[in-house]
Amino acid sequence: MTIKPVRKAVFPVAGLGTRFLPATKAMPKEMLTVVDKPLIQYAVEEALEAGIEQIIFVTGRNKSAIEDHFDIAYELEDTMRARGKSLAAIDGIRMEPGSPVYIRQQEPLGLGHAVWCAREIVGDEPFAVLLPDELMVGGCLRQMVDAYARVGGNIVAALEVPAEETHKYGVIAPGAEDGRLVGIEALVEKPAQGSAPSNLMIPGRYILQPEVMRILDAKQTGAGGEIQLTDAMAQLIGKQPFHGFRFTGDRHDCGDKAGYIQANLALALARDDLAPQVRDFARALLA
Numbered sequence: 001m002t003i004k005p006v007r008k009a010v011f012p013v014a015g016l017g018t019r020f021l022p023a024t025k026a027m028p029k030e031m032l033t034v035v036d037k038p039l040i041q042y043a044v045e046e047a048l049e050a051g052i053e054q055i056i057f058v059t060g061r062n063k064s065a066i067e068d069h070f071d072i073a074y075e076l077e078d079t080m081r082a083r084g085k086s087l088a089a090i091d092g093i094r095m096e097p098g099s100p101v102y103i104r105q106q107e108p109l110g111l112g113h114a115v116w117c118a119r120e121i122v123g124d125e126p127f128a129v130l131l132p133d134e135l136m137v138g139g140c141l142r143q144m145v146d147a148y149a150r151v152g153g154n155i156v157a158a159l160e161v162p163a164e165e166t167h168k169y170g171v172i173a174p175g176a177e178d179g180r181l182v183g184i185e186a187l188v189e190k191p192a193q194g195s196a197p198s199n200l201m202i203p204g205r206y207i208l209q210p211e212v213m214r215i216l217d218a219k220q221t222g223a224g225g226e227i228q229l230t231d232a233m234a235q236l237i238g239k240q241p242f243h244g245f246r247f248t249g250d251r252h253d254c255g256d257k258a259g260y261i262q263a264n265l266a267l268a269l270a271r272d273d274l275a276p277q278v279r280d281f282a283r284a285l286l287a
């Protein structure tokens with residue numbers, strides 16, 4: 001089996017972000033900041049650190065702030081230079097000319113449909129998918145790419161959550177364990193409360209083979225009447241290697257208000273320039 005490298009990553013960013021209204025009325029939810037960086041930048045940096053060469057955004061109307069964020073900001077840079085200010089804070093955002101690629105989903109038909117919209121750009125090679133409202137600390141995709149180099153096929157990140165939370169996610173029916181890898185017997189999107197096959201959910205990081213696009217061609221709908229990526233992946237089980245991967249590091253669900261606040265606190269407390277102040281006022285608030 002030759003294992004083709006993962007060079008491309010798809011970022012579905014067309015979602016309306018209704019859970020964060022009014023913040024997301026005129027601003028993409030992916031531009032919500034954790035400390036001083038938008039969510040989308042954390043995910044893009046995670047991908048680049050994992051060796052991804054091509055960034056593909058599946059976007060929609062009202063998302064132009066994302067395009068501007070990954071472009072050169074001439075006026076800003078000129079003004080900062082003229083004032084003798086360091087450009088270090090925005091240096092990392094610069095992309096190669098012609099990258100990222102932006103395509104539009106047009107209609108919100110589900111995560112599977114968003115990924116399928118990238119089929120022509122992905123072509124006939126494996127690709128990663130990163131959901132930017134899941135903020136990973138510790139290089140989740142890097143770890144998955146390393147595991148992929150050994151086993152190939154399809155790999156999804158896997159994380160234990162309390163049983164009361166499984167109905168919000170894609171859930172794995174786990175098979176044999178092999179270190180951090182776990183076999184997958186079945187996948188269920190948003191199982192009804194009490195019916196999940198396990199507590200092992202998929203926190204938005206995927207390495208997939210291009211065949212999943214052929215399954216998504218059928219535009220079959222599932223949970224919530226949407227075209228679900230989880231359902232398309234489920235059809236690959238038994239046909240291609242398919243593993244869950246228990247990554248190390250922290251995960252913050254920034255699609256959820258409490259998770260988003262937790263991310264801000266945790267990342268602020270991890271920074272030398274902010275931690276003392278934040279610790280002090282958190283203590284005072286709780287007292």
Ligand code: G1P
Nearest residue numbers: 111131134169170202203204230
């Ligand atoms: C999506 C996926 C789900 C996954 C989750 C991670 O759900 O469909 O399988 O577990 O992201 O956050 P959504 O959050 O879009 O409802």
